[in-house]
Amino acid sequence: MTPLLFLVLLFGSVPIALVLALTALWYIYDSGNLVLYDSYAQQIFSGVENYGLxxxxxxxxxxxxxxxxxxxxRLVHAARVFVGGFRGGLAYINLLANMFMAAIIGSAASQIAVMSRAMVPAMTKEGYDPGFSAATTAAGGLLAPVIPPSMLFVIYGVLAQLPIGDLFIAGIIPGLILAGTFxxxxxxxxxxxxxxKGEWMTLPEAARALxxxxxxxxxxxxxxxxxxxxxxTPTESAAVASLIAFAVGWLFYREITPRDLGQLFVRTATNSSLVIFMIAAANVFGWVVVYEELPQKLAAFISTVTSDPFTFLLIVxxxxxxVGMLIDGIxxxxxxxPIxxxxxMNTYNIDPFQFGVVISLNLVLGLLTPPVGVGLYIASxxxxxxxxxxxxxxxxxxxAVTVVLILLSYFPILSTALI
Structure with missing residues (x-):
């Protein structure tokens, strides 16, 4: 009965956090082990009791x-200095600017929204096909889950109990490979x-842009x-980065003032609470999954299909x-x-850092693939x-992303070389 309720809620457009929390509640009721209710709130709280969050x-x-x-x-304008003179220079500028933004924003959906506003009109104005312009911008958003900092890496690090800083480092080489293929x-x-054909900036123009x-x-x-x-730590770096961003925007560029902070804080709190509530609900759901020994049962089944780690990763x-086509990546x-x-790790001896990089890049593909494809609709x-x-x-x-995923699955060194 519990799996049926889970599927009904999941495909009934119920928010995923409520799906996880309600499924865990129903499991306790269905199992008859009502003493587990005493630990329910504690499990939810322990899910967010993590400094990395x-x-x-x-x-x-x-x-x-x-x-x-x-x-x-200004970052977009600086990207023009390096690649603006190539044929299709504005498309290269788009990708290079996306690399800069991926190292700051960490969220693919946010990056697609920001860069679509900045780049698609400019590319269309210079004669590029609107579909290609929007597609290039949306594809650039796929750099966000692997080039640090990555929101998915933070969440995966908390769930997997891995150092988030090491996860960020693990994403550097895959991020550069993905950018290179683009x-x-x-x-x-x-x-x-x-x-x-683009035009190179003159030396004074390039110096001014940089x-x-x-x-x-x-x-x-x-x-x-x-x-x-x-x-x-990643958390301390994020705090320093937000302080620098405010100081630069206020004192140097003069496009933001302390009066604007209230509205920014509200938007930040709203977006953050959605993610953190999902993590809390996921902790109690993972508690139920472990209690039911689901990973062990699934491992026993998959091991009858293949004993090769690479084949396992291809299946995953x-x-x-x-999964990513139907459910939000986070x-x-x-x-x-948790499953x-x-x-x-235990059955196929796969490095958890390699696994995190592979699944994070894979799941964010769902942003750009129907039927859900949130990133497609944002870009549109x-x-x-x-x-x-x-x-x-x-x-x-x-x-290109598919090729990179296969490479990352076959060569763990690409994710672990810098750690």
Whole structure:
């Protein structure tokens, strides 16, 4: 009865946090072991009693301050210095700016929204196909789950009880590989469609663009540098980054004032509470899953299918691709980590950092794939291009992500080399 209730709630458009919490409640009732009710509230509270979760509202706040403080546009302009003169230069600028933003925002959905407003009109104005412009911007959002800081890595680190800083480091090489494949995709499409040739900035223009963006570059340096060199934890780096973002936007760019903070704090609190409540509900659901020995039963079944770790990861990738099409990436990560991670580690001896990188990248694909495809609708709403038109132009990027996923699944060194 409990699995049936879970499926009915899940496909009945009930918020995933309530699905997890109500399913756990019903399981206790259905099992007849009512003494478990005494531990229910404690399990919910212990799910959010984690210092690492403080990084979530701080990274969200940093992104809000970046958008309001004028740093996004300056980073885009700085990207033009490096790649603006190539054929299809604006498409490269789009991807490079997405790399900069991925090192700051950490959320694919937020990044797609911000960059769609900034880049799609500019690319369309210079003669690029609107569908390709929106697709390139949406694909750039896929860099957010692997280039640190990543919201999915923070959540996975909490669920898997892994150092979040090490997870961030594990995502650096995969993020660079993914960005490189996207650049190759743009180059090949540019040759086929004869993209307009860009123009290199003059030396004074380039120097001015880099000088204007220099304060904004302090933010990813503070986040990634602080973690890489062991100066600060991810949470402390996020706090420092939000302070720098406010100081730069207020004192240097003068596009934000202390009066704006109230509205930013409200938006940050609203978005953060949704994620943190899901994590609390997931903890009590994971408690039920462990109590029922579901990972052990699933592991016994899968081990009859294959004993090869790579084949197991391919099966997981295929299953998660369908899961990500139906459920939000964060919700899916919260749902499947307690079930699949013990199997990956104990049965197949898969490194938890490799597993985290693979499933995080896989699940965020659901942002851009129907029927849910939240990222598609965000890009469509911000650019005015129909979702189907975007998806039709998106398939080369999705193919590139598939290739990268296979590489990450086969070569664990790509995720663990820097740790």
């Amino acid at each position: 403080l990084a979530i509202p701080l990274f969200i706040l940093t992104g809000e301050l970046m958008n309001e403080g004028g740093m996004t546009q 650049f190759v995709v743009v180059a090949l499409i540019g040759l086929a469609k004869d993209f307009p 000088r204007n963006a220099l304060p904004a570059f302090l933010i990813p340096i503070a986040i990634v540098g602080g973690i890489l060199f062991g100066i600060a 990738n295929l299953c998660l691709l369908f 919700a899916a990560l919260i749902l499947i980590t 699949l991670l013990p199997i990956a 709403a911000m650019s005015g291009v129909r979702p189907f038109t975007i998806f039709a132009a998106l398939w080369p990027f999705l193919l």
